[in-house]
Amino acid sequence: MTSSQTAERADAPIDTTGSEWWRTAVIYQIYPRSFSDSSGDGIGDLPGITSRLDDLRDLGVDAIWLSPFQRSPQKDAGYDVSDYCDVDPLFGTLGDFDDMLEGAHARGIRLIVDLVPNHSSDQHxxxxxxxxxxxxxxxxxxxxxxxxxxxxxxxxxxxxxxxxxxxxxxxxxxxxxxxxxxxxHLFDSSQPDFDWSNEEVREEFRRILRFWLDRGVDGFRVDVAHGLVKADGLPDYTPDPAAGSMGGEEANVPYWGQDGVHEVYRDWHTLLAEYDGDRALCAEAWLPTPEQTALWVRPDEMHQAFNFAYLETAWAAPALRSVIAESIAAYAAVGAPSTWVLSNHDVVRHASRLALTAENPQGHGIGPDSPGKPVPEVGLRRARAATTLMLGLPGSAYLYQGEELGLPEVIDIPGEARQDPTWFRTDGERYGRDGCRVPIPWTSDAPAYGFSPTGDSWLPQPAEWAELARDVQVGDADSTLSLYRSLIAARRARGLGAGTLEWVEGLGTDVVAFRNGSVTVVGNTGATPVPMPTGIVIASSGPVLGNELPADTTVWLADD
CATH class of the missing domain: 3.90.400.10 (Oligo-1,6-glucosidase; Domain 2)
Known part of the structure; x- marks a missing residue:
């Protein structure tokens, strides 16, 4: 199978017999306000998502993770919830939600919804x-x-x-x-933290979980899963200014990763187990090592945890080999799959991040005056290679909307158009996360590139996105969209999600190479071509001629 060939997946009903689907799933994150706008107000909505479900089926994903859509004043793009059991009118109604869920399930796509338990809106x-x-x-x-x-x-x-x-x-x-x-409020002043030592808080979230489970959702992505419990006495703490804002590089932070939080997730695990169909919990837990993150996915706690150590690893073979080996060992030790991820709504898109030449802590973003800005062609080539590597790994994988189009971070957003609280609370010192949240392009010659029928867009879209629109890429065998479709189809057909990794040595210090089932994955992170075996199934970029693997390229090889 070459990058121009894709395997169509027939619609299939959701399996509720205990498949542990989350162990191998490819899950697609939808950021609702930036995915598809049906109303024309410039903000994406639930009917817009429903109208695009066929595109997600054709991409081949197993599930959707839906970022917050609950009722909210939208001070932090929905992560400030005022009513956990209703849909914000900005996005539609509970009826629209039910229609979307039914449409996804009819196409064999599960739905995970975002849950924000660390804090509420101050309007709650x-x-x-x-x-x-x-x-x-x-x-x-x-x-x-x-x-x-x-x-x-x-x-x-x-x-x-x-x-x-x-x-x-x-x-x-x-x-x-x-x-x-x-x-x-660990976040904006409009987001007061709950006190999770209070049983009333715990019981309220049991009620919220049941509300959505009873509607048929397949699980929850838990926001700030490492932050609910604070250290006794609330001791002073000064963070490392070079560390990411969510604490992923630091140990012993009194408001991150406290032992008491595990009691909450054991309780939730028991509650979800009452429902058919393997309902899943995925932790957004920014912790210093894979070993510490794996504590969130012990058998009686969560089912998945984002592998942020992997996301934050540079495009360099020694570092990648190390984090992959550590991750697989750490998660296997507790009987869980590793959950790989390269981009989401909180980080610089990996089509730009992998080509940055200056430090960029998580949450700071990049803008017109940022040092070490990426070269777009280098970033896209590395992003395609990194995704080809990631989707060859055993376990589950998350994709962020628009990465299948090769979208870069939007850097030149005017200050007056920015909306991230980080931008305002730091007086413009940090650009924040708006650059990865710009509404995605669907149709090259339509208003707002098909995102909105009126041409309105809550964040400005760059002109160059006309060339990256989905309709332009669908018929292009060499497009990033075609590459993603090929990778996901081949991953499913060859059972790579349930496979076992075996390292392949002897191909050079700039090479990451491993065997997973019938596929050998070889990635060259260096600046010069390297020798490689023959038998290419999929290449991240072409042309790959003879027996040399170009720089910033990953290939899948197979014997059959």
Whole structure:
């Protein structure tokens, strides 16, 4: 099978007999506001997603992960939830959700929904009740309210910083007009953290889980899964300024990765097990090592955890070999698959990130004045090679909408058009995540490239995206879309997700090579061609002539 050949997948009903589908699935992340707009208001919606399900079936994915669509003031693009059991009118209705879910299931595609348990919106009914209640009340006990330090309580309870920049504490004004307590928000001030030592909070989220499970969802991606429980006493902590904002490079952070959080997920695991069809939990847990991340997927906890150590690894063979080996060993030790990922809505798209020449901590983003900006051609070639490598690995894999089109990070978004809280809370010092969230192109000559019938788009789309639109790529055997379709089809046909990795040695220090079932994967991360065996099935970029593998290229080889 060459990159121009794809295997069509017939629609099939969802298997509910206990297949543990999540072990090998290719899961496609949809960021709803940027996927497809049916209403013309410039913001993607649920009917828009439903209208594009055939495209996802043709791509060949097994499941969709849907980023937040619940009712929200949209201060942080839906990650500030005011009602966990309703659809925000911006995206549609519960009826629209049910139609989308039914349409996905009819095409053999499962649906995972985002759940945000670390914090709510400040417009949530509970938080509004807390503001109206007195210190020490049951209403305030649902959140992390604390008295301030100083003579008059004028100083925050500790020195913690928000992920979005600035202090992680905000002082309220009490009902009588006097300066009052402080509340914790690891993210924006409009996102107060729940207190997960409170049984009322735990019971409320059991209710929320059941609400969506009863509607038929196949699982949950859990936002900030490593952040729910805070260390006793809330000790001061100063993060490493060079580390990513979600703590993936640092150990012993008092608000990340606390032992008590595992009790929550054991409870959720038991709840999901009551439902047919292997409902799954996937952790967004930014932790320093694969060994620590694997603790989230022990047999009685979550089923998947994003492999952020892999995502953050440079395009360099020694580092890739190391993180792959560590990941497979760590996850296998607890009986879980590794869950590979290269891009999502919080990081610079890998078609740009892999070609950066300067440090770029997670969450900072890139913009017009960023150092070491990528060369687009280099980034795309490396991205195609990295994806070809990733989809050859055993386990599960996540794709982020638009990466199958080779979309780069959008760098030149004007300051007045940016909407990420990070941009505002750092006074423009960090560009934030808008560059990976720009609405994706469907049709090259349509308004907003087919994203919206009116041409409106909540973030500006670059002119060069006309050349990357899906309709342009569908008929092009050498396009990134055709490559993705070929990889996913061959991965399924050859059972690579359930395979076993065996390293292939002797091809040079710049080469990552391994065998998985009937396929040998060879990736050249270096700057010069290297010798390789014959028998190419799929190549990330062409042409590959003779027995030399070009720079920044990955191939799949097979004996049959």
């Amino acid at each position: 009914e509970w938080f509004q009740q807390a503001l109206a209640a007195a210190p020490g009340s049951a209403e305030r006990a649902r959140y992390m309210f604390r008295d301030g330090k100083g003579v008059e309580g004028e100083l925050p309870p500790n020195n913690w910083e928000s992920v979005f920049g600035g202090p992680a504490w905000t002082r309220i004004v009490e009902a009588d007009g006097s300066p009052g307590q402080w509340y914790l």
